[in-house]
């Protein structure tokens with residue numbers, strides 16, 4: 089596994105609101121498990137290869153605990169759709 | 185500070201004033217006989233020119249602080265003697281490896297260990313070359329008069345800035361405490377740190393440029409963010425263990441000196457043109473040697489003197505040349521023969537030594553006695 | 561919403577290889593994240609920051625961050641930093657050291673840096689062990705704990721780094737843990753903001769060399785240990801004497817914000833008739 093991996097894909101992605109709340113850069117992840125243990129909502133679980141993935145994305149409250157405690161900066165919160173729109177707008181502006 | 189011309193100065197004072205003249209603006213040190221006067225005078229003079237004087241907790245911290253200050257752009261210096269010089273060795277190697285200019289003055293006293301604090305010696309010649317671990321470059325200057333304590337300190341800063349390497353001024357206790365009337369030179373060449381020639385993204389602080397050009401060291405805080413380490417590093421300064429990069433790194437720090445011997449090495453020749461006997465002497469002993477040459481000449485013995493002003497890199501090629509003409513070398517020094525060994529290596533002539541380690545200066549008579557022994 | 565890792569990316573050197581060298585679950589990475597967030601919050605320019613580090617696992621931090629960085633000799637980082645700060649007081653100088661680096665080989669420099677009160681921020685990453693050299697006991701290894709050179713248990717009394725630097729005159733002293741990573745940022749940020757010498761002791765797990773020998777389990781168990789033993793200063797004071805056991809206080813211990821060495825040296829320059 090390399091580069092940006094969509095961790096939500098292994099879990100249930102039904103929840104529309106919080107689909108794929110976190111991003112994992114698997115090539116930086118050392119599978120230490122801290123993010124999984126620190127998550128207050130037990131959103132994350134270890135996948136078959138040892139990498140964490142959002143098993144219960146619908147429970148994620150976007151608290152950022154996983155992100156801040158990852159020693160390898162391998163897990164980060166996905167931008168909210170609102171933020172994404174903003175960024176796209178900005179890009180659009182630039183392109184003009 | 186007032187311009188001082190024609191003044192009575194001690195070697196240590198001349199060294200301190202020379203440093204100021206060279207533009208030194210940061211001094212960190214720890215008191216130790218016989219070098220302390222340098223610190224004392226600078227504690228008075230540096231604030232007057234807006235410079236920093238700080239007495240650190242030991243010599244390890246002193247040399248660390250001057251390396252730091254130099255990375256921040258200040259010409260910096262520390263001064264010490266034997267035991268303190270021993271403590272400085274690790275960071276001296278760091279300065280050589282990280283290519284940070286700085287000047288270290290070692291006013292030699294009797295050793296080993298605490299030895300004889302108040303007695304002179306020349307016992308640190310080898311330590312000044314090989315004191316720190318690993319293969320490394322060394323530039324070591326040895327003043328032979330109070331005036332030279334001044335001018336060579338200026339020269340030390342110049343070489344240090346030019347070659348991005350630490351330079352050692354190796355004085356002996358006699359030189360440091362001897363007073364002489366000197367005329368402070370009005371104009372001396374001062375080399376300042378060159379400005380960067382490229383914008384930040386193209387800056388490669390440890391680049392090995394074919395032709396030996398030395399990359400200017402840009403002070404921290406000027407927009408050129410780079411890494412400095414004592415680990416073997418690549419052209420950007422980052423640690424590496426790639427054999428080619430390791431070779432390039434280590435070769436460079438040594439060859440920037442080796443390829444510029446003509447610029448770095450200074451010697452003084454005294455009555456050597458027709459000499460049969462060459463005395464090789466440095467520091468305060470060279471003064472006795474000069475006297476001994478005069479005495480020998482009066483007795484019709486063709487003696488001369490070679491005084492290595494640059495002790496390291498050792499002026500081997502000059503000795504080879506002289507060795508083709510003279511019959512014998514006499515090496516008087518206040519140790520058991522540290523430069524004597526170098527002279528032996530450099531020429532295939534007879535080499536004899538006059539040694540003293542009891543803290544007393546070698547007299548002209550002692551040298552004369554040896555000259556007579558070898559002429560018979 | 562906190563996207564803290566993305567803040568960190570802005571400060572990582574693009575020309576360095578990641579993941580970094582630290583072992584899986586090592587606390588140093590978490591502390592580095594906190595440091596970066598503190599700097600980001602303060603809005604300091606990368607060009608104005610000098611990050612000086614010693615030798616050890618923690619010392620490797622200087623390689624990764626995109627500041628003016630200096631990786632010094634073991635124990636001497638503070639002395640190098642003093643030279644930088646005095647020569648260029650306008651720069652923000654931050655020093656990262658390990659517990660061995662700061663309190664064993666560099667102990668003398670640490671106590672004198674506190675006394676001199678030069679405006680430097682010292683971030684001491686305390687993992688209670690010599691990590692890099694393979695788990696030998698350090699001056700902060702607790703009594704009876706095991707290390708590769710204390711196979712029968714450590715018999716030396718450990719330093720309390722915060723108490724030590726407080727006694728030596730540091731003008732800001734704080735302690736945090738990697739379990740409360742989000743509390744580390746404000747501590748570091750405050751330390752950078754204060755005049756004089758500031759110390760932040762970050763308790764950070766070394767699962768490989770310390771945890772393996774002394775705590776059953778991995779990095780997660782070590783974080784849980786911090787959770788159970790780190791007590792906010794105020795609450796810690798309520799604990800009756802002798803009953804703290806292995807618990808230790810976290811938070812701000814000293815906050816004096818006194819004029820430091822540089823202010824005093826400026827007075828010296830004036831006295832000598834020089835120009836500041």
Ligand SMILES: Cc1ncc(C[n+]2csc(CCOP(=O)(O)OP(=O)(O)O)c2C)c(N)n1
Nearest residue numbers: 615616617618634658659660661690691692
């Ligand atoms: C003068 C010197 N002595 C010993 C060493 C070997 N050494 C390197 S790191 C280290 C200990 C590091 O421990 P610590 O400071 O706690 O840092 P950590 O690795 O735990 O982060 C030692 C003893 C050295 N590099 N230099």
Ligand code: SF4
Nearest residue numbers: 117118120121123158
């Ligand atoms: S904390 Fe980071 S390195 Fe550890 S398992 Fe989670 S994502 Fe991977």
Ligand code: SF4
Nearest residue numbers: 127148149151152154
């Ligand atoms: S953001 Fe919070 S709730 Fe969501 S996965 Fe991370 S730790 Fe769990």
Ligand code: SF4
Nearest residue numbers: 582583586617691766
């Ligand atoms: S040895 Fe310990 S301190 Fe060093 S990187 Fe590994 S876990 Fe971290």
Ligand SMILES: [Mg+2]
Nearest residue numbers: 658659689691
């Ligand atoms: Mg440690």
